[in-house]
Every structure is written in C-alpha cells, then in structure tokens.
Amino acid sequence: MRILVTGGAGFIGSEYVRMLLGVPGGDAAGVPAQAPTALTVLDKLTYSGNLANLAPVRDDPRLRFVRGDICDPALVDEVVPGHDVIVHFAAESHVDRSITGAAPFVTTNVLGTQTLLDAALRHGAGRFVHVSTDEVYGSIDSGSWTENWPLSPNSPYSASKAGSDLLALAYHRTHGLDVVVTRCSNNYGPYQFPEKVVPLFVTNLLDGGTVPLYGDGGNVRDWLHVHDHCRGVAMVQEKGRAGEVYHIGGGTELTNRQLTERLLAACGAGWDRVVPVTDRKGHDRRYSLDITKISSELGYAPSIDLDRGLAETVRWYRDNRAWWEPLKTAGHP
Numbered sequence: 001m002r003i004l005v006t007g008g009a010g011f012i013g014s015e016y017v018r019m020l021l022g023v024p025g026g027d028a029a030g031v032p033a034q035a036p037t038a039l040t041v042l043d044k045l046t047y048s049g050n051l052a053n054l055a056p057v058r059d060d061p062r063l064r065f066v067r068g069d070i071c072d073p074a075l076v077d078e079v080v081p082g083h084d085v086i087v088h089f090a091a092e093s094h095v096d097r098s099i100t101g102a103a104p105f106v107t108t109n110v111l112g113t114q115t116l117l118d119a120a121l122r123h124g125a126g127r128f129v130h131v132s133t134d135e136v137y138g139s140i141d142s143g144s145w146t147e148n149w150p151l152s153p154n155s156p157y158s159a160s161k162a163g164s165d166l167l168a169l170a171y172h173r174t175h176g177l178d179v180v181v182t183r184c185s186n187n188y189g190p191y192q193f194p195e196k197v198v199p200l201f202v203t204n205l206l207d208g209g210t211v212p213l214y215g216d217g218g219n220v221r222d223w224l225h226v227h228d229h230c231r232g233v234a235m236v237q238e239k240g241r242a243g244e245v246y247h248i249g250g251g252t253e254l255t256n257r258q259l260t261e262r263l264l265a266a267c268g269a270g271w272d273r274v275v276p277v278t279d280r281k282g283h284d285r286r287y288s289l290d291i292t293k294i295s296s297e298l299g300y301a302p303s304i305d306l307d308r309g310l311a312e313t314v315r316w317y318r319d320n321r322a323w324w325e326p327l328k329t330a331g332h333p
C-alpha cells in the first residue's frame with residue numbers, strides 16, 4: 001500500500017503520518033493493520049506546516065517528503081502516480097484568517113482539491129480520502145447533524161471546505177472516482193499551531209499571559225483528540241464505502257467558557273487571566289455531530305477522554321517549548 005498524504009506536515013496530517021509509520025503515542029485500537037510500504041507527504045510548508053512535526057519519523061525509509069503546492073498541476077501530476085491511496089489534509093485551516101483574507105482559502109481548499117482530484121482520476125488512484133469538517137453544516141441550536149444534512153457554511157473557511165467537500169463527492173458521482181469524505185469536529189492535541197484555541201490558551205498561560213475569550217463564551221464545540229480523528233480517518237480509508245460521508249466526533253461538547261475553565265485548571269491559573277474580546281464575525285453558535293454511522297458501520301469510538309487528553313496535551317506543550325516558542329515569536333503573515 002503506497003499512500004500520499006497532503007498536508008502531512010500540519011497538525012492533523014503529521015499525526016496521521018506518525019500513526020501510520022508506527023510511532024507510539026496513542027491508543028492503537030483501530031489503527032489499520034496494513035502498514036504502508038511507502039508514504040509520500042506533499043506539503044507546501046505554509047506558516048502552519050512544520051517539518052519538526054515529522055521529526056519522529058524522519059529516518060523511516062518509507063517516508064518521502066515533497067515540498068510543493070497542491071494547486072500546481074504539473075507537480076501534482078508528477079507526485080500522484082504510483083500511489084494507491086491519497087489522503088487529503090492540506091488546507092488553509094484557520095477561520096479567523098479566512099475572515100481577514102479569503103483568497104488563499106478558496107485557492108488552496110477549492111482549486112487545490114480540484115487539482116488533486118483531476119490527477120487522481122488521470123492516474124487511476126485507488127482511493128481518495130477527503131478530510132472535511134463539521135463546520136460545513138453551519139450552526140445547530142439543538143440535536144446533531146447526520147451525514148445527509150444540508151450544508152450551510154457561514155465563514156469563508158467553511159464555505160471553501162464545503163466547496164471542496166462537494167467537489168470530491170461530485171468526482172465520485174460524475175467520474176466514479178473512489179472518494180470517501182470525513183467530516184470531523186474540533187481537534188486538539190500535540191503539534192497544533194498555537195493560533196488555535198487550545199494551544200493558544202495553553203501556551204499563553206504557560207508564559208504567564210492572558211487568554212482572549214470570544215463574546216459570552218457560550219459557543220459550543222465537540223472536542224476530539226487528534227489521534228482519535230486519525231484512527232477514524234484510517235478506518236474510513238480502509239473500510240469506508242465509496243461515495244459516502246462519515247462523521248468523526250469526540251462525543252464531548254463544551255462551551256468555550258467550560259473549555260477555558262478546564263485549561264485554566266490544567267495550567268494552575270485563575271479566571272483573572274481571561275480577557276473577554278469582541279465576538280468573532282459570523283461566529284457559529286454550536287456544532288454537534290451524530291457519529292452513529294461510523295460507529296455502527298466501521299466500529300469507531302473515541303478512545304481518549306477529554307480530561308485525560310487535555311491533561312496530556314497541556315503536559316506536551318509544557319515539555320515542548322522548543323517546538324512552539326519559535327512559532328509564537330515568528331510573527332507569521
């Protein structure tokens with residue numbers, strides 16, 4: 001099995017690569033038995049891509065790293081042939097950045113995905129796993145989304161992800177490409193770029209600083225450990241039905257206030273370190289995924305409970321300052 005992982009130097013993609021290449025660090029349940037014989041990472045190394053995320057597998061002879069843009073058809077045409085499976089994580093991923101500038105989101109997330117899909121089709125890739133997000137549904141006041149819920153994205157990020165998600169499904173329906181789509185909830189864990197809420201808050205608190213809480217702090221998110229997300233993606237890669245969408249959730253919904261309280265406690269800090277800030281524009285109130293389909297069809301269940309996962313994550317950032325300090329001080333565009 002030869003696998004191409006796009007965005008494999010990012011937060012989730014690198015966890016997927018480390019997991020497939022057998023680096024310990026999580027519950028092995030559900031990790032596919034069939035290890036890759038070769039694994040290529042295609043990554044542009046934008047501000048959020050980081051070769052240090054692949055350091056634990058750097059010397060694995062199965063790993064090949066290609067620095068490049070998924071929007072570059074010539075490069076993609078060179079890289080895709082010879083792979084049985086493409087697992088597509090590469091994306092512009094931060095909602096706040098999409099509010100200040102949507103262009104790279106549309107370019108990478110929509111055009112980049114279409115470029116990859118065309119190459120997959122041209123070169124007869126066996127399977128295309130498209131990693132999407134629960135944000136494509138918009139916001140839900142009560143209950144949970146099932147996979148056939150209409151998409152109603154609210155941010156430029158989620159709209160661009162919805163575009164790529166629908167394109168991937170269209171390539172299955174139109175061309176018969178073997179596409180599977182995963183939509184997951186909010187990930188947390190080690191190696192997450194410190195602009196996202198969990199590593200931002202943890203690293204600010206570890207540095208003795210304050211943390212910005214949007215609006216009334218009442219927005220609800222379902223939290224999923226990155227390793228559980230990757231276990232779910234691996235199950236879908238291996239056993240998901242072509243043309244289908246699978247939700248991957250963590251089963252733990254928290255308001256941002258509740259999440260903040262847990263992070264403060266884990267870092268030994270008090271509520272005086274929280275600074276309320278003006279709410280994000282178009283801020284979705286609540287996300288909630290129904291994970292019945294992946295649980296009943298593929299046997300998925302999250303394995304890392306939130307208290308344990310957050311404690312381990314805080315410990316990781318405490319122990320790995322050398323990883324995040326340069327990222328916080330670099331002043332990324």
Ligand SMILES: NC(=O)c1ccc[n+]([C@@H]2O[C@H](COP(=O)([O-])OP(=O)(O)OC[C@H]3O[C@@H](n4cnc5c(N)ncnc54)[C@H](O)[C@@H]3O)[C@@H](O)[C@H]2O)c1
Nearest residue numbers: 007009010011012044045046048049069070090091093187
């Ligand atoms: N983080 C979450 O909570 C979450 C939740 C649901 C879905 N997702 C999805 O999971 C995927 C990975 O998210 P993440 O949090 O790891 O993001 P990330 O920003 O940490 O990583 C993205 C990676 O993609 C690479 N990349 C960006 N543009 C590229 C391009 N044009 N060509 C090649 N590589 C490019 C970056 O260099 C980086 O390594 C994304 O598709 C995202 O939409 C993330």
